[in-house]
Amino acid sequence: MKIPDLxxxxxxxxxxSILRNSLTTVGISVxxxxxxxxxxxxxxxxxxxxRRLMKSGLFDTVVVTSRRDARGMSRExxxxxxxxxxxRILDEAARSQIEKLPNVSEAxxxxxxxxxxxxxxxxxxxxxSALPESARSNDAFEGMQGSxxxxxxxxxxxxQKSFAEELLGKTPRLxxxxxxxxxxxxxxxxxxxxxxxxxxxxxxxxxAASSNPANEVMGASYSVVSREQKLKIVGVAxxxxxxxxxxxRAKVFLPLHLAESLxxxxxxxxxxxxxxxxxPVYSSISVRVKNPSRVQEVxxxxxKMGFTTFxxxxxxxxxxxxxxxxxxxxxxxxxxxxMVASIGIVNTLVMAILERRREIGIxxxxxxxxxxxxxxxxxxxxxxxxLGGIVGVGLGWAIGQVINIGTNVYLKxxxxxxxxxxxxxxxxxxGAIAFAFVVSLASGLYPAGRxxxxxxxxxxxxx
Amino acid sequence: MRGTVAIxxxxxCRHYRMGETxxxxxxxxxxxxxxxxxxxLLGSSGSGKSSILNLIAGLDRPTSGSVIVQDRDxxxxxxxxxxxxxxxxxxxxxxxxxxxASMTLAENVELPLRFAExxxxxxxxxxxxxLERVGLKARMHHRPSxxxxxxxxxxxxxxxxxxQPKILLADEPTGxxxxxxxxxxxxxxxxxxxxxxxTVVMVTHERALAERYAQRMIFLADGKLVDDRPNTPSAxxxxxQGGRA
Ligand SMILES: Nc1ncnc2c1ncn2[C@@H]1O[C@H](COP(=O)(O)OP(=O)(O)O)[C@@H](O)[C@H]1O
Ligand SMILES: [Mg+2]
Numbered sequence: 075m076k077i078p079d080l081x082x083x084x085x086x087x088x089x090x091s092i093l094r095n096s097l098t099t100v101g102i103s104v105x106x107x108x109x110x111x112x113x114x115x116x117x118x119x120x121x122x123x124x125r126r127l128m129k130s131g132l133f134d135t136v137v138v139t140s141r142r143d144a145r146g147m148s149r150e151x152x153x154x155x156x157x158x159x160x161x162r163i164l165d166e167a168a169r170s171q172i173e174k175l176p177n178v179s180e181a182x183x184x185x186x187x188x189x190x191x192x193x194x195x196x197x198x199x200x201x202x203s204a205l206p207e208s209a210r211s212n213d214a215f216e217g218m219q220g221s222x223x224x225x226x227x228x229x230x231x232x233x234q235k236s237f238a239e240e241l242l243g244k245t246p247r248l249x250x251x252x253x254x255x256x257x258x259x260x261x262x263x264x265x266x267x268x269x270x271x272x273x274x275x276x277x278x279x280x281x282a283a284s285s286n287p288a289n290e291v292m293g294a295s296y297s298v299v300s301r302e303q304k305l306k307i308v309g310v311a312x313x314x315x316x317x318x319x320x321x322x323r324a325k326v327f328l329p330l331h332l333a334e335s336l337x338x339x340x341x342x343x344x345x346x347x348x349x350x351x352x353x354p355v356y357s358s359i360s361v362r363v364k365n366p367s368r369v370q371e372v373x374x375x376x377x378k379m380g381f382t383t384f385x386x387x388x389x390x391x392x393x394x395x396x397x398x399x400x401x402x403x404x405x406x407x408x409x410x411x412x413m414v415a416s417i418g419i420v421n422t423l424v425m426a427i428l429e430r431r432r433e434i435g436i437x438x439x440x441x442x443x444x445x446x447x448x449x450x451x452x453x454x455x456x457x458x459x460x461l462g463g464i465v466g467v468g469l470g471w472a473i474g475q476v477i478n479i480g481t482n483v484y485l486k487x488x489x490x491x492x493x494x495x496x497x498x499x500x501x502x503x504x505g506a507i508a509f510a511f512v513v514s515l516a517s518g519l520y521p522a523g524r525x526x527x528x529x530x531x532x533x534x535x536x537x
Numbered sequence: 538m539r540g541t542v543a544i545x546x547x548x549x550c551r552h553y554r555m556g557e558t559x560x561x562x563x564x565x566x567x568x569x570x571x572x573x574x575x576x577x578l579l580g581s582s583g584s585g586k587s588s589i590l591n592l593i594a595g596l597d598r599p600t601s602g603s604v605i606v607q608d609r610d611x612x613x614x615x616x617x618x619x620x621x622x623x624x625x626x627x628x629x630x631x632x633x634x635x636x637x638a639s640m641t642l643a644e645n646v647e648l649p650l651r652f653a654e655x656x657x658x659x660x661x662x663x664x665x666x667x668l669e670r671v672g673l674k675a676r677m678h679h680r681p682s683x684x685x686x687x688x689x690x691x692x693x694x695x696x697x698x699x700x701q702p703k704i705l706l707a708d709e710p711t712g713x714x715x716x717x718x719x720x721x722x723x724x725x726x727x728x729x730x731x732x733x734x735x736t737v738v739m740v741t742h743e744r745a746l747a748e749r750y751a752q753r754m755i756f757l758a759d760g761k762l763v764d765d766r767p768n769t770p771s772a773x774x775x776x777x778q779g780g781r782a
Pocket of ligand 1: 553554555560561562580581582583584585586587588589
């Protein structure tokens with residue numbers, strides 16, 4: 075029989091016992107819906123998590139320090155590899171070399187120093203750090219009042235909320251509600267801050283070279299000049315971009331280029347200045363990797379260059395593992411429902427054979443081959459599978475929408491930003507329908523074979 | 538056409554094993570049916586008439602012996618080829634009509650054409666033509682349950698005819714009908730035999746019916762052929778002869 079005829083006859087037969095076949099199809103739909111719901115929740119959560127993580131910069135950043143700097147961020151490999159004496163200096167040459175490594179999108183120095191800031195003639199001490207242009211998309215600046223730096227070299231500053239409080243003379247009380255960032259920002263945005271800092275003057279004296287520069291500090295021939303820089307407050311950040319840095323976290327942020335051009339005295343300068351000559355020397359460099367999965371490669375390459383690296387790679391690997399397990403788990407649970415539904419198909423078709431014994435006998439008597447009968451039952455199973463699959467995908471999608479909307483209503487009540495943690499990609503739609511179809515055909519295997527083997531003489535013998 | 542053998546069986550046996558006992562439903566039957574002949578298979582209930590007809594129809598396989606229909610040894614055909622044989626070579630009608638209840642008459646009649654993979658347009662016209670032949674064209678969109686027994690059997694005849702088979706096998710086609718509608722059906726069967734030149738093998742236990750329509754009568758008892766004779770007027774009782782004229 076031809077496919078259109080098969081389809082037509084199959085649909086007609088399904089209509090004949092509409093209630094039973096509808097219920098079977100609903101069973102498949104529910105199975106498919108649960109599969110789709112489970113998987114799209116998993117996919118959505120992973121997409122959300124990786125979106126967040128990419129934005130946070132935590133998982134694609136490698137922090138590079140020189141091995142000479144024992145106080146740096148290095149917590150691993152301290153006993154292995156080259157001894158501090160043989161290690162390289164983390165200077166501009168090293169930075170540009172790192173930046174040229176494959177899979178590296180940027181490598182920028184971590185400029186970080188504590189200094190005095192004057193606001194309305196009152197001095198305040200704060201840790202200051204420089205931000206590269208790419209930090210603009212960082213999650214930490216979500217909900218920020220004002221705007222990001224207008225350019226990478228403009229004399230502007232972004233304050234963390236707690237520093238804004240300090241400037242305004244509001245001391246946070248324990249148990250008091252979180253201050254509203256919009257209120258804090260209003261009197262500050264556009265105002266001027268004066269940063270007082272120590273500038274490292276260029277030294278051309280290279281006689282100071284020594285194997286132990288720290289002891290030479292006093293004798294080194296360089297000068298420190300006190301300078302002032304006016305900064306315009308352009309933004310007040312609600313979140314704390316450096317929460318993971320602990321006590322060294324900065325409360326005031328400058329554009330990276332501006333910070334570099336100021337040649338602010340940094341702790342490392344005391345030890346490295348004599349060797350580095352003109353070249354700026356960095357205490358640490360942040361390296362952004364294009365894809366979090368390449369972090370390990372990049373880290374290895376940088377270690378080979380003689381530096382110490384640190385990343386949260388292990389955490390991200392654990393996360394990926396978690397999602398792999400979650401997928402498998404959700405997939406198995408989703409499929410279980412479909413498997414139960416497939417037993418429904420087997421049951422329905424076996425019942426149909428018993429009921430339609432005579433009909434099968436008639437068809438055989440008037441010339442239907444075993445194959446025709448088999449195909450007809452397959453077509454019925456397949457039609458239930460496709461129908462159930464389509465309805466199920468729709469149902470699963472609807473369930474997801476409801477959960478998504480419901481959760482976002484909740485998030486809004488908690489005045490949290492909306493989140494899209496539900497994703498039904500097209501491959502899942504197609505895949506789920508195809509899967510339902512295949513499972514149904516597989517369920518039809520036994521009934522169809524049984525129908526095909528039915529002896530027509532026996533089938534026609536009894537009324 | 539005449540003179541060639543349409544159906545031939547040689548020492549045909551169909552035995553059923555029921556536990557310890559062996560039921561010899563068909564037990565060494567040898568017969569020949571020339572092409573174009575109208576033959577009646579007679580015998581009491583359980584004598585093996587239907588069993589022989591099913592063997593000729595290729596619905597069943599012999600335990601031993603052979604059935605050769607138009608030079609095909611049915612025992613040697615594959616299941617697939619046997620299905621094709623049923624589709625194209627023989628047409629069957631049954632005592633209980635055996636129409637598919639969920640289909641209209643037109644759909645029932647064209648069903649064999651679907652198995653033959655005939656295109657829809659051609660199917661429709663052939664089905665209409667066949668139903669016209671049995672006088673049911675007006676009822677073609679009705680379901681079997683909406684028709685009388687005689688009409689259902691006519692539709693079954695139209696279905697048996699649709700692939701233009703050379704042989705019609707009828708298993709007590711009037712068994713469920715009153716005598717008037719039975720006569721209608723028999724007249725149709727006879728017209729298939731006389732006008733279309735179909736070879737007809739009809740199972741019946743009504744001797745009168747056989748004598749009225751068949752050219753030859755084969756008598757069975759306990760699966761064995763007990764008599765095989767032409768239906769000549771001399772063999773017919775005078776009282777029935779008048780009805781045949
Ligand atoms: N499938 C079967 N299993 C066992 N016995 C059968 C089967 N089919 C037919 N028979 C037996 O074979 C004999 C002939 O049956 P059948 O050909 O139907 O007779 P008829 O059509 O002449 O009434 C009967 O005794 C019947 O019980
Ligand atoms: Mg019988």
